[in-house]
């Protein structure tokens with residue numbers, strides 16, 4: 234086994250103290266040595282090494298050397314089957330200590346089949362389904378994105394334990410690992426706010442190597458010590474110590490884990506650690522670190538300290554040497570197994586973007602299948618239902634699902650006591666209690682990250698984003714939620730529902746409250762996107778989303794919430810509409826008119842005001858969208874006009890037009906036309922607003938023009 238770092242190691246320096254009891258030191262040593270051996274192996278077989286055969290190349294590599302010993306000490310304390318770990322690319326040692334196999338650990342950086350991602354994601358972005366041991370939540374490449382899903386897992390622990398009465402969750406905790414650079418991210422502060430205001434069972438473990446690639450810790454937090462700066466933070470136990478010292482690491486980590494497990498609220502522990510390698514494979518540290526600094530860091534290597542701490546007090550010289558030999562054997566065997574695995578097949582690359590009923594195993598996360606089987610809905614609407622406004626229909630659907638399914642939670646800014654700024658959730662907190670319907674802190678990243686963490690534990694979170702535009706701060710969590718199933722090769726999924734009002738209001742607009750831009754989530758991978766035009770469709774689509782194994786963006790158009798346009802008969806407490814099924818509102822033979830959301834109503838008016846025979850299709854969902862319905866209609870009429878409120882360039886109409894150009898070219902008698910908001914933000918004054926929005930008149934004019942072409 235190549236051990237590049239051996240020559241640089243120094244004599245042990247830690248003063249002899251009696252090793253802390255209650256730790257499985259043998260296992261800690263084993264995993265620390267495995268982690269070192271994996272780093273050594275990968276560093277000698279990465280892209281920078283010319284002599285390595287191509288098939289043995291590690292394509293992208295991060296070393297945990299120096300971070301490893303305290304991480305495996307922490308891992309040894311995580312033994313509850315419902316513990317959740319939110320980690321990052323330097324966290325492999327803790328994964329090893331909670332069940333990652335050596336073969337998987339090596340196969341993934343080689344990009345081989347199996348493992349965390351089946352060759353789809355870089356090897357250091359790991360995950361580990363629990364199966365009776367702690368779960369390592371699917372990591373992301375974005376620094377800081379691990380924090381809010383971990384806080385969501387922590388809140389879900391309290392929900393399972395206290396609301397669902399599942400005693401198996403008693404004593405479980407969530408642990409987020411992050412570097413000193415990550416304490417400057419939105420995710421860190423959002424999760425810290427959540428954990429401390431709600432007193433969640435969550436531990437923040439900050440591994441401070443004073444480097445964020447090349448940037449020093451003083452740039453990330455004043456003075457470079459997040460623990461010192463958080464000393465007076467409310468509801469937070471804070472500890473600070475030396476991660477090179479195994480005794481101090483074990484003492485502080487042990488104290489913090491006990492504190493959180495006992496239900497005393499969150500804790501944060503910062504340990505200083507040396508980064509004994511470059512940031513990652515391609516980095517050579519030139520220009521930002523001197524040889525003297527690197528040598529000084531080697532003086533702080535925790536591994537020789539671990540040895541002098543334990544030998545001979547807990548392990549004999551012989552036992553340590555035997556452990557080294559065992560590790561060498563196991564890693565050699567693991568490497569052989571990893572290299573023997575085939576490269577992934579491109580054939581399967583399109584699988585697992587969405588739920589796949591044919592997959593041999595179901596991903597972890599989302600509602601349990603037996604519960605979903607019980608919740609089978611009907612596509613037959615109750616024709617006698619009372620006429621409800623859109624907002625009332627959504628509220629009634631949330632109410633019936635909260636009643637039918639105790640795993641449903643509804644939350645967002647002002648959603649609880651007030652009932653939402655649009656009053657859609659009015660009265661729900663009173664009816665279902667503040668653990669099921671609640672206000673959140675003002676952080677959209679926190680709202681969505683929390684939802685993701687909760688869904689991973691098997692809950693159905695329904696998160697409200699107050700206005701479409703305010704989903705912007707949550708973009709990272711939304712994107713990572715969508716790709717989760719694909720990038721973990723169906724090991725994890727986080728089906729959540731994100732309700733958001735958007736679009737122009739009644740006689741009013743502006744760039745902040747009137748955005749639609751639904752196409753963004755059609756382009757983002759893995760999302761279902763519903764844009765209902767009326768209360769009945771809203772009921773069916775929302776219920777489908779809340780019983781789905783895929784995440785859903787659910788638009789509630791502002792101009793429809795309280796108006797007669799959006800009103801419809803309530804179709805029943807079990808009514809569902811499958812995604813991807815459009816509705817033909819009016820049959821015709823001259824031209825196909827396609828729309829969704831509030832524009833549907835202007836299209837209805839336009840179609841009724843012309844002699845042209847218009848077939849009007851309400852798409853209802855834009856991801857997936859009903860291609861067959863559209864193609865069939867256009868192949869009949871030969872003409873197509875698409876009307877949407879989102880801006881023209883690269884709006885969803887462009888996708889439909891491209892599809893028609895390819896699939897219906899020989900049936901077209903005229904170019905496919907789009908009528909949309911031109912490429913400007915929504916304006917405020919009604920005169921300006923009306924100047925940019927397609928009106929029934931402009932739609933009719935365009936229909937008549939197109940019919941004459």
Ligand SMILES: Cc1ncc(C[n+]2csc(CCOP(=O)(O)OP(=O)(O)O)c2C)c(N)n1
Pocket residue numbers: 323374375376377411412413414415416442444445446512
């Ligand atoms: C959101 C985001 N911004 C930038 C990067 C690029 N990047 C990768 S690692 C890193 C430094 C992180 O430092 P720290 O959190 O201290 O962790 P360490 O690597 O030192 O363990 C940066 C800037 C990223 N992955 N994600």
